[in-house]
Each structure stands twice: as structure tokens, then as C-alpha cells.
Amino acid sequence: METNKSLRGIKIVKITIGLLFALVVLPSNLKAIAILLFGVAVLVNALQRPWHFDKRFFxxxxxxxIVIAITYLYSYDIDYGQRKLTQMSSLIVFPFVFAxxxxxxxxxxxxxxxxxLWIYITxxxxxxxxxxxxxxxxxxSFPEMMEHFATVLRVKMGKYSIHPIYLSMHCSIAILxxxxVLRELRSKIKIAAILGMDITLVLFLLLYAKxxxxxxxxxxxxxxxxxQRKQKLLKPYLLAITTLIFLTIIIxxxxxxxxxxxxxxxxxxxxxxxxxxxxxxYDTAQRLIIQAPWAGYGIGDYNRELVKQYGxxxxxxxxxxxxNAHNQYFSLLLIGGIICLIVFLCTTGMNLIYAIRFNNQLLILLLIFYVIVMFTENILxxxxxxxxxxxFLNFFSLKSLYLREEN
Incomplete structure (x- = not known):
């Protein structure tokens, strides 16, 4: 059994997770600190009870x-490869900590x-x-904001700078x-507040035009x-979709x-x-992929080869x-070939299968959202x-994990 000391320790872990949901409002130099605090909190908590590490989850x-890191071994541009592996380290840090x-x-x-969810939405x-x-x-002026706000976010926000494509993703996920949250609310004030934030976020989505x-x-x-399987949601859904399409057309x-x-x-x-x-x-990337279909060009060289081909x-x-490739699937093929893409599809597929099996709806919808956006962006x-x-992948797959252990 877990000790009372360990259960007290999990309170600190819960606080640090709340901080991770607030990452979007933290400047770039504090994001790594927030992740570090989370990792330390989980490790300290783990050391206060019998050791547990879910290898399968990890x-x-x-x-x-791990597969992408292996491609570093046949990369020529070592410095670029190291930078990319550092940027992508969340792919191994979060599984290790959550495990x-x-x-x-x-x-x-x-x-x-x-x-x-409230923290993230707000x-x-x-x-x-x-x-x-x-x-x-x-x-x-207001017309200038309508025209240039997306650029302002990218070039004039200092350590808060963000490309509008990623802010669009945040808006969409917050709405999701x-x-x-709305399903659980009974307070009319809270319902009005979250609907007001949703409408605002939709308007920003249209402004960014991604x-x-x-x-x-x-x-x-x-x-x-x-x-939800509730017929009463059909009218609000049709109204929302019709309004969104109308706004897309008139803006x-x-x-x-x-x-x-x-x-x-x-x-x-x-x-x-x-x-x-x-x-x-995409036309350029496809020609390069055909030349190195199985192992790609390595994490250090894949983008250099792409730029070289542009020239x-x-x-x-x-x-x-x-x-870059502006398509995560093409990018994975350029980095590590078919092997790398298959590993990504297996990881996503296994999480999706467990999410469906245990009715983990948020993870299902998040995975589908990311899979779609990855057709036009290099998110990873x-x-x-x-x-x-x-x-998000590791946090929400925790639910599938503990439900799997109960069955």
C-alpha cells in the first residue's frame, strides 16, 4: 500500500500539473522550469513509496x-541534430515522468x-x-489589428512570441x-462565461485564418x-456550424x-x-523521400536536404x-524513413485503440485533432x-492506463 506520506506528495504533483496546463501563458524561459518542477515533484513522490515504473507505458x-535519436547516428550535421533532439525531448521526458x-x-x-481544463481554457x-x-x-488602429495581429504575435511579443498556427491550435483545443466542462456545469454564470470565451476564441481563430x-x-x-448521443444537441450543433461557415465566408x-x-x-x-x-x-519532399525511403536522411540532415533541393x-x-516539410508525416519520412513513420502510427494507433476501448473521449478527440493538423504542420x-x-498525449493516456489495469 502507498504510504500517507506518498499521498501527501501527490498533492504537490497535482499543483505542478496545473502549472503545465497554464504553460501557454508562461514566457518561453519559464516553460522548461515548469516541466522540471513537475518532474522533480513526481520523482520525489515516487521515492517515498515502493518504486513503480510502467515500462509498457514508457x-x-x-x-x-528513441527511433529519431537513432537516426542521429547517420547524420552529418551533428549540431543541428543535437538542437532538434533537444527541442523534441518532451517526447521522452513526459513518458518517463508519467510512467x-x-x-x-x-x-x-x-x-x-x-x-x-478551466486553467487551460482561461x-x-x-x-x-x-x-x-x-x-x-x-x-x-482596429483595421490594422485585423490585418497585422497575427504578425504582431510572432515578432513583437518577446519571450511570449508565438506563431499564429500554434495559437490557433491552442484556441481549437481550448474550445474542445x-x-x-460545459457538460458538468449547472451555474448559469459559469455557462455564460465559458460560452463567451468560446465565441471569443472562435473569432480569434477566424482572425488567424489557419x-x-x-x-x-x-x-x-x-x-x-x-x-454524446443526445438529440437535443443537434440544433445547437447545426446552429454553431452554420454560423461558423457563414463567418468564414463573409470575412x-x-x-x-x-x-x-x-x-x-x-x-x-x-x-x-x-x-x-x-x-x-510537398512535391519536393516526395521526390526526396523516394530517394531514401527506408531510413531517411537523419535528424541532423533532413531539413538541410530539403532546402538543398529547393535550391x-x-x-x-x-x-x-x-x-520545413509543413507535413508531419513527410517530415518523419525524411528523418527516419518508413520505419520512423510506422513507429509514430503505432504509438498513435495504440493510444487510440485503448482510448476507444475505455471510452477516453478527450484523448480520442485530441489524437484526431492532431492527426488532422499534422497534414499541414510539423508539430513535433x-x-x-x-x-x-x-x-496532452501522456496526461490523457493515463486514464486509459489505470482503466486498463482495472480490467
Whole structure:
């Protein structure tokens, strides 16, 4: 049995997990400290009771990082490879730390799930609203904010800077979390508050005009309604979807992003749009993948080979921007070939199977959301993406883990 001292220690762990759900509002230099505090809290707690380490959990969720690390052995650019492995370290740190938690401790942690979701939703809401109000009040007119706010977030926020694609993902995930918070609410004031935050976050999503997170949100929202099996949700769902589509159509910036999909072509033949840039990148990446299909080019060289090919093709715009693959699946193939992609699909698939088996709905919808967004973004190679992906994957798979142990 776990000692009372250990159960007291889990209270500190719960506090540090709350801090991780608030990561989005922390500056870049404090994010690593928050993760370190979590790791130390779990380790100290683990040392106060009989040792527990779930090897199966660790291997399932850390195997991708291990395989990517092996590709470092045949990389030529050692420095770049080291930087990338450091950026991606969340893929092994979180599985290692969460594997030390016992079933009892995991169940105790999940008693605070609603509080954690509230922390994340509120944090994302504030991270969007406060900078908007600040820059509107001090530097820009409203039309200028509509046009340039996404750029402001990327270049004028110092240690809080974030690419709008990742903030769009945060907005979408916060809205997803709110669905589950709303199910538990009875207070009209709290319901109004979270609906108000949802509407605000949707408006910011439209302002950032990122197609991937918006499409992924619509899909997971639809699946959420299906999961609830309640006919009374059908009318609110149809109203929400209709309103979202209407706003997408009438807002020029967002509408134009989707109109790009009607005419997709290489940038040396057509307009330089985000869609055409991705199309050109994908064409280049596919040719490189065919040349090294099984083992790829290694974590140190994969992006250098891609940029090198841009130059050989005469795509100077892509060379200057040093564009990555903008598709996580292509990127994994470039890093470690088919083997690396299969490992990722197995990790995701096993977590999804257990999530379905034990009705772990939040994990199901999160995995589907990320799988969709990964078709247009390299989430696993930027700290802004990998930290939250690794944290959410390991945290929510804890529920599948302790339910599996009970059966």
C-alpha cells in the first residue's frame, strides 16, 4: 500500500500539473522550469513509496523519440541534430515522468480534471485577449489589428512570441476542452462565461485564418456531438456550424484562405499563396523521400536536404525561408524513413485503440485533432507544438492506463 506520506506528495504533483496546463501563458524561459518542477515533484513522490515504473507505458509513448535519436547516428550535421533532439525531448521526458505514477495516483490526479481544463481554457483566452487589447490601445488602429495581429504575435511579443498556427491550435483545443466542462456545469454564470470565451476564441481563430486547426475543430466538434448521443444537441450543433461557415465566408481574410484551395499549383507557375507554397514543398519532399525511403536522411540532415533541393529546383523563396516539410508525416519520412513513420502510427494507433476501448473521449478527440493538423504542420519539431502534444498525449493516456489495469 502507498504510504500517507506518498499521498501527501501527490498533492504537490497535482499543483505542478496545473502549472503545465497554464504553460501557454508562461514566457518561453519559464516553460522548461515548469516541466522540471513537475518532474522533480513526481520523482520525489515516487521515492517515498515502493518504486513503480510502467515500462509498457514508457515504451509506447517514448519509442518515437528513441527511433529519431537513432537516426542521429547517420547524420552529418551533428549540431543541428543535437538542437532538434533537444527541442523534441518532451517526447521522452513526459513518458518517463508519467510512467512513475501509480494507478491510485493517476485516479487522484484525474479528480482535478475539470479544474485543469478551466486553467487551460482561461489561459488561452487571456493569451489572445490581453495582447490584442494592449496593442490596440497603444500602437494600432482596429483595421490594422485585423490585418497585422497575427504578425504582431510572432515578432513583437518577446519571450511570449508565438506563431499564429500554434495559437490557433491552442484556441481549437481550448474550445474542445470547453465542451467537456460545459457538460458538468449547472451555474448559469459559469455557462455564460465559458460560452463567451468560446465565441471569443472562435473569432480569434477566424482572425488567424489557419485552415488546418479550423477544419480539425469542426471535425472533432462533430464527433463530440456524436459521442454524446443526445438529440437535443443537434440544433445547437447545426446552429454553431452554420454560423461558423457563414463567418468564414463573409470575412475576406479567412474566405481567401479557403479560396486558395480552388487553384493549387507550383509557386513557379502560379501565385505565392500559403497553399501553393505547401504544394511546392510537398512535391519536393516526395521526390526526396523516394530517394531514401527506408531510413531517411537523419535528424541532423533532413531539413538541410530539403532546402538543398529547393535550391536545385530554383525555388529561391523556399531557400531563403528554409521551409520545413509543413507535413508531419513527410517530415518523419525524411528523418527516419518508413520505419520512423510506422513507429509514430503505432504509438498513435495504440493510444487510440485503448482510448476507444475505455471510452477516453478527450484523448480520442485530441489524437484526431492532431492527426488532422499534422497534414499541414510539423508539430513535433517546434517547441510550441511538441511540448503540448507530448504533455496532452501522456496526461490523457493515463486514464486509459489505470482503466486498463482495472480490467
Amino acid at each position: 515504451i509506447t509513448n517514448a519509442l518515437l523519440y 512513475m505514477l501509480t494507478k491510485t495516483e493517476s485516479k487522484e490526479i484525474f479528480k482535478n480534471l475539470t479544474t485543469y 489561459g488561452v483566452f487571456l493569451f489572445n485577449v490581453i495582447p490584442f487589447i494592449w496593442f490596440f490601445a497603444t500602437q494600432y 476542452f470547453s465542451f467537456y 485552415k488546418g486547426p479550423l477544419i480539425a475543430l469542426i471535425i472533432v466538434f462533430s464527433l463530440f456531438v456524436v459521442f 475576406p481574410k479567412t474566405r481567401n484562405k479557403f479560396v486558395e484551395l480552388l487553384k493549387i499549383e507550383n509557386i513557379d507557375k502560379g501565385e505565392v499563396t500559403s497553399t501553393n507554397i505547401r504544394y511546392t514543398i 536545385q529546383d530554383g525555388n529561391q523563396l523556399l531557400v531563403e525561408g528554409k521551409y 519539431e517546434r517547441e510550441a507544438g511538441i511540448i503540448f502534444f507530448a504533455f
